[in-house]
Amino acid sequence: MxxxxxxxxxxxxxxxxxxxxxxxxxxxxxxxxxxxxxxxxxxxxxxxxxxxxxxxxxxxxxxxxxxxxxxxxxxxxxxxxxxxxxxxxxxxxxxxxxxxxxxxxxxxxxxxxxxxxxxxxxxxxxxxxxxxxxxxxxxxxxxxxxxxxxxxxxxxxSVVTGLAGTQVIRYITRPLEDVVSQAEAIAQRHFLTIEEPSTPELRSVVRAMNDMVARIKAMLTEEAARLETLRRKVNRDAVTGLSSREYFLSHLNEILTGEHFAKTGSFVLVRIADLNTLNVQLGHARTDDLLKGLGSVLYDSGNDRPGQRAGRIKGGEFAVVCPTQASASDAATDIHQRLTTGWLPYWIGEAPDLFHVAGVRYQRGQDMSDLLRRADEAMARAQAQGPNNWYANEEGHEHAVLPTDQWRTLLTEAVSGGRLSLVFYPVVGGDGVVALHDEGVIRLQTDDAGPPWQAGDFMPMAAHLNLTVPIDLKVVRLAIEHLRTGSGDIAVNLSADTIADFQFRNDLTQMLMTYPDVCQRLLFEVPEYGVFRHFEAFRDLAHTLKQLGCRVGIEYFGQRFAEGNKLADLGLDYIKIHPSYVRGIANTPGNQEFLQGLCNMAHTLGITVIATGVESRTDLPLLTQLGFDGATGPGLSA
The missing domain is CATH 3.30.450 (Beta-Lactamase)
Known part of the structure; x- marks a missing residue:
């Protein structure tokens, strides 16, 4: 009461x-x-x-x-x-x-x-x-x-006194309502501060709660900074700031085996002509400056391109994976142009023959060693064409290129014609047996004979055509229909661009209000890059969904961990860690320490932590020891 x-x-x-x-x-x-x-x-x-x-x-x-x-x-x-x-x-x-x-x-x-x-x-x-x-x-x-x-x-x-007393009590207890709202927000993992009231008794309570919130935020900020430093130390090259070899290859493996990105993309290899000679010629400090400049250009090439990442493979060899660029020539040209305009002019006087660029195409399911072999072959051809040159190999299977109008017709009819469906993958607890929920993943059946397309095959084009809203609404309807006839909980993914659409949020709210009985069993998750790109919109959406009884999470978490202190204002229920940190976890002690700290911080906020991309059930005991509450991946779906 x-x-x-x-x-x-x-x-x-x-x-x-x-x-x-x-x-x-x-x-x-x-x-x-x-x-x-x-x-x-x-x-x-x-x-x-x-x-x-x-x-x-x-x-x-x-x-x-x-x-x-x-x-x-x-x-x-x-x-x-x-x-x-x-x-x-x-x-x-x-x-x-x-x-x-x-x-x-x-x-x-x-x-x-x-x-x-x-x-x-x-x-x-x-x-x-x-x-x-x-x-x-x-x-x-x-x-x-x-x-x-x-x-x-x-x-x-009594009536007159009650009417007058109601107004007086509202005025007196207005600060109390703010205190109650703050306490309820803290219970829902929203750490908010409020203005101190004039009433001495309430002022002391509000001051104490504000101090507690400030200490929690400071602790989270400090812990996030410490973990970000650890993450960079473990997964970043110390000189260039690019991804380390292990982390880059793990990310590349996720792109080749997962379905989050398009089926085809480009892989660009950058090789410094003779790093040892440059080290002797320029000296250690100047060579480090050269490498830092190269790393900065390659890192900036991924701005506003989800999934594009650069890494240092070995000494003078660097690689960039470009999942949003299907043309290897376009990807190689882009990297070559950036290097020749933003890096080469500073060093050409001292090193005329400085670098070569090679680009190849890849497709989902391709063996990584085969991809690296083809990249080496393309690099040999680039070196044969002379100093600071590039070469691209466009060989590789891809979907037939469709005109924009045909894409629009295909996706529009897919929503209205019932060609969209969901397949479900289990998310299990630490014991590998008890199911936490099922993750519903979208599929598009383009014809009656062929296999269905995965999300990465058509969702990038849907985002380009601003068609993610009807597709995401259809996904939610499919999940609700499944929940009404089955048991268990279902998590669905919302596109990064959809959450910023006000009409979508309104339509989604109206839909969920029609089915209040399934809201407790429905989970929504958004990719991390979409969360921080539209942070205010995501916060409003998360607040609305939680009021309706749904649970909210972030998937592919960990790429922008420096902003992880913002989680205190979201009231999240769970996060799904990016597979790049989880793959091969038994052999990466640095990532183990980082993930353990991340789990501890998340548990402080009452957030469930789920590992994704788990390749074997033998990893579950270690993941549980690190603090993970659940796991999902190809090794658990069989």
Missing amino acids: SLTKQLWIAIALVMTLAFGCSMVVSVLSARHYLQQQLQVKNIDNANSLALSLSQLDKDPVTVELQVAAQFDAGHYRFIRIVSPTGATLVEKTFKGEQTAAPSWFVNLIPIRAEPGRAQINDGWSQYGTLSLASHDQYVYKSLWEGTLELLMWFVFG
Whole structure:
């Protein structure tokens, strides 16, 4: 029960107690006053009637008529004349029922007024004793009406006081509502600070909570910086800042075997002509500067190109994987142009024959060693063409190139014609048995005979044509239909560009509100690069989805870990670590330390951590030891 409700209950109890006490005192005082007045009336009426009867002849008929006249006109309960011997001479008694007040009220508040008594004389002798009692129903009527009027005034006063009190309490408890909202946000893993109120008691509470939030954020920032430093140390080349050989090859393997990117792409090899000679000629420091300049150009080539990454393969050999560029010639030309304009002019005077560039195409499922062999062959041809030259080999299978209009028709009809479907891959706990949820992955059936296309085959073109919104909505509908007929939980992926679309968020909210029974079993995840590219939109979407009861996560997490401190404001339920960190984890102690720290930080925020790209069940014990809560990958799907 909220503090405001408790405060209102306390006020109501106090007011009721105060009213009850005041009513009891008021009713008892009124009863005492009316009882005294009734008794005085009895005495006065008895003396007056006795005096009248003393002056009359004591004829029995005359006396009885006088008493009857007084009884009928005076609202008496009884009038009685008793002789000195004790015989009743005249008696009149009211035989009606009490109707002025409820019987329970009469029984609860009895009125005991003594009857009036007087002597009736007959000359010098005593004729009899007169006793009478006025009827008390009018006293009860007055007392009952007074009580009802007091109750009505109390109710009226309570309503007025309640309306005024509500406004006052709202004003007083407004800072309290902010404190409650902050506490609820912290419970949902949103670490927010609020303005300190003027109320001293609440100010101390808010200050303490703000200090706690600030310490948590500082701790997360410090831990994120430490882990980012460790990540760079483990997965970056110390001189160039590019990906290390192991990390780059792991990323390349993910592109060749996964389905997150397009089926075809380009692989570019950059080789310095003779690094050993340059090291002797330029000296160690100058050679490092040359390599740093090369690394900077290659690193910048991946800006705004998801998945494109450069790495140092060995001494003077570097590679760039370009999943968004299907043409090896275009990829090689782009890298060559960047090097000749942004790097070569600074060193051509000292090293005229500085580098060569070779580009080859790859396709999903291709053996990595075969790809590297073809790149070496292309490099040999580039070297044969002279200093600072390039060569590209366009051989390799790809989908037939479709015009833009045909792509638009294909994707639009896929949504409306039921050619989109979901396949499910299990996400299991650390024991490898208990399923945490199933990940629903989209497929496109282009024709009845061929195999379905994976997401990487058509989603890049859908993003280019701004068609990710209807596709993602269709994916959510398919997941809801599956949940309504099956058991378990399902996670679906949302495209990076979709989350920034306001209409999509509105349509998604309306759809989920129609199926509130499945929201608890529906999970949404967005690629990390999309989260940080549209961070504010993702935060709003995550807040909306969690209000509806859904769970929210980030997939392919770990590429932009320097911004990981922003997670404190999202209230995430889970993150899925990028496969590049997980593949071969048993043989990379540096990544083990990094992932253990990442899991510890995520658990501090109440976030579940899931490993992706797990190639063997034998890795599960180590992953559990590092702190992972679940895992998924090709080694767990069989």
